[in-house]
Every structure is written in C-alpha cells, then in structure tokens.
Amino acid sequence: MADDSDTSTTAKASRDGGVQSLRRAFELLEHLADTGGEASLSELAASSGLPMPTIHRLIRTLVALGYVRQNSNRRYALGARLIRLGENASMQFGTWARPLLAELVEEVGETANLAVLERDEVVYVSQVPSKHSMRMFTEVGRRLLPHGTGVGKAILSQLPADEVRALLKRTGMPAYTEHTLTDPDEMLAQLDKIAAQGYAVDESEQELGVRCVAVPLTGTPAPAAISVSGPEGRLTKEAVSRIAPAVQRIAATLSAHLAGEDLSA
Template sequence: MPADRTGGGVQSLERAFGLLERMADAGGEVGLSELSASSGLPLPTIHRLMRTLVDCGYVRQQPNRRYALGPRLIRLGESASKLLGTWARPFLAELVEATGETANMALLDGDEVVYVAQVPSRHSMRMFTEVGRRVLPHSTGVGKALLAQLPPEQVRALLGRTGMPAATEHTITDPDAFLAELDRIRGLGYAVDDNEQETGVRCLAVTVPDSPTAAAISISGPAGRVTEAATDKIVPVLHDVAQQLARALST
C-alpha cells in the first residue's frame, strides 16, 4: 500500500518526527495518552508509529510503559550540532570583526547549555570557552537568553532540577529573582552575564529567532571593554547577526 502523502511529503514520516519533537518538548519521556492529547492523533496511529520508532532504536519503552527518546538519536544530535557549529562560524567571525570580542553559539540541551561554536577575539586578553562545554544556564548570558523564551513554570521546574549554584558572588541564586531577571531580558531583548559566570567577564547574548532548535549567540570579554556604553553599540550588531544566521538556517 503506498504511503499517505500530504503537501508533497510522506505523512507517516511527518507524524513520526512530530511525535519525536513533542517527546523532546515534554522532557524526553511521555505516555501514549499524552501524545494523543498534544498531537490530536488517534491512539492506534500513535501506537503504530511508536512501535516503528522503537524497532529502529529512536525510541525506547520504559518498564513503566511510557516511551522515552532512544540512544540512536544521540549520534544524530551530535553530528547535527557539529554541522550547526560549522554553519555558524562565518557569522560569529562577522560578530568578532564588528565588536572585537569573542563570539559564541550555544544550544539548550535538556537542562544544560552546550557551546557548539566559537570564534576568538584578536585581543591578547580574550575569553575562551571550549566547544562542547556544558554549563548550567542560570549564570550565563546565552542560558538566560534561552530560558527567557520558556514559560515561567518550565523555568522554575528546570531550576528545581539543577539547583542554582553560585559560580561567583554575583550569580543569581534565588528562583524568584531569576524569574524577575528573565522578565527584564524579555523587555530589553537581550541578556547580560555581568560577572556571574566568571569574575571580571561580561557577556551579552540574544537568541537566534525561529531557529530549528533553541539557540543563542553571544559576545564575551573583559568587563573593562564590554561596558554599558559598549553594550549600546554591540546589541544591535548581535541582533543583526542573529537574523542573518536565522535566515541561513531556514534555507
């Protein structure tokens, strides 16, 4: 029997990938009834698709009968992250050229931020973050920019799982104060790490709009160079590069 097609695509594939994305949005583990409620698909259809995904290793069934994202997705995700970093580097290089500071790109992966690309500043005194490094989001500019896109209850749940350890004396460690900071970020349109991850370092970050996965770009440098006056000049450049990167990722 030929596969059902919709809009030029294979409907079963579209539905299967849609279920994987819904599982990721739910934290990686869901029940069939939850998937049915969120997707609008009938239970028999979801069961058939999930069995196929289980057989392929992209989903696994837990002892409690719920379904979780499977280990075969890890290899795909790692390869995709590397490619994303490769695609982003020319845009980060443009950011370095315009601001003089180190440029980064990071993704929200579960409860952590992972850095997938960096182009260093040409200054002898510059910031360096290893690509692949994972950090908790509450003390970083990219992390705060990404969390500002999430509903407050989802952020509070994440903070409950990770805790809010202080990286420096300036790190926000109170959930209510942090949620207020996210409100401020939404109003400003950018996030600031002001000596919160590393003393003497300021970071400015914005999200990449309409990115296929939650992503942010940032510049970081010594607090003596990334001043309030410099912020007014750097933030518009960050937004412009983020828009350029968003267009490149959508084509």
C-alpha cells in the same frame, strides 16, 4: 482490471501515507521533547491528537530503531540514537555560522559564540576568538546550565514561564560565583527584562571578571543564542550599549538562515 488512473491513484495514496507516517513519527519525537523527554502513550495521544493504535505502531517502530526507549515504568523516552544526530546537526550549524561570528568579532573586537539548548543544558557549538591575548573563557563542546550564562538566559527569555520553572526545577540553580542568580522568581523577573530589551548580560555570573552580551535566535527549530564575551576591563558596561546592536543584527541574520531564508547569502 484497474486502469492507469486507478494505479496512479493507489500509488499516490501509498506515497502520501508513507510521508504522513514519517511526519507523524517526527511529531511524536517533538512531543516527547516538549514533555521533558518522557511520556506515556496516553499523554502522547492527548498532546498529538493521534489515535492510540497509530501512536502504538509508530512508537514501536521508533523503539526498534533506537530513537525511543521504553523505561521500566512503561513510559517512553527519547532514545540514545538521537544524541548523535543532534550533536552532528549542532556542529554543522556551528560550522556555517562561523563566517557571521567572524564578522561580529571583526566589528566588536571580542570573542563571539553560538550555543544551543540541549537536554536542559546550553552547549557551545561554534566560536570565533578575538585577536586579544586574553580571549575566551569557554570552548566549543562545553555544556553549562542555562541560568548562569548569558546565552542561557537569552534562550530562557524566549520560553514560556512554566517551561522555565520546570527546567530550573530539574537542573537546580547552583551558584557558580557570588553573582549567579539562584532564585527562580528573580530569574523570571530578569528574563522579562531580557525579553523586553532584546539581549541578556552575564555580569560575572559564570566566571568572575567576565562580562557577556547574548542575544537569542528567534523562529528557529531549536532554542539558540549568540554572545560576545570578554574581560570586564575591555567589555565595560558602556561598551555593552555599543556591542548589543551588533550582536542583535547578527542574531537576526542567523535566525533567518536557520529558518531557511536566504541560505545562499
């Protein structure tokens, strides 16, 4: 008959095994996301280092729950059930970010935005408008391709070059205005400059007459950036040098919050 210590050890192993399976399931979802959203079992085994039987068991469970789907080519892709979770998480992120965006608007006098990268698009999840009658040129929930936006370029500047090239190949680089960059090599060269200076500038690349200063968040689970936007007449090139440090400061605070530091601040 097992003594109390044996029972305790068995219970602990069971709990640890459950936690380990949960961790591995989420890691597989992240590996799927890293591959662009679709992969074979062998590719998942290579990227995760897990045994094939373990991957097969976890994937089968995730498919049954709707978090993964199996395509007709027998490859696996992120499931539609994740969309609701991601969108709700993004909106909650946007809700608690609003006080800091409001602080930024108070300081610089222009509209502040928060956007995240989802499925190769940037989606605006929070916004605090300026007090000017001519305000913002986008709205919460709007999705745009990253190459033609300040927040998108700021986010791309934090990604490896091969990931950026793959993303641009998937999305294409349509010209929204005559100023939109449409060449991948030119974009990568600009992203190097953005990474070096710490902020991106959208010079009428999404909408004519609009200038935007954007700064990426760092060390966060999901790629994200904040921006300040306004008409070129107010947000002049000279104003950019004054506004950029303020945007960088708020971005650093948001990055720390999202990483779990000082969440009560």
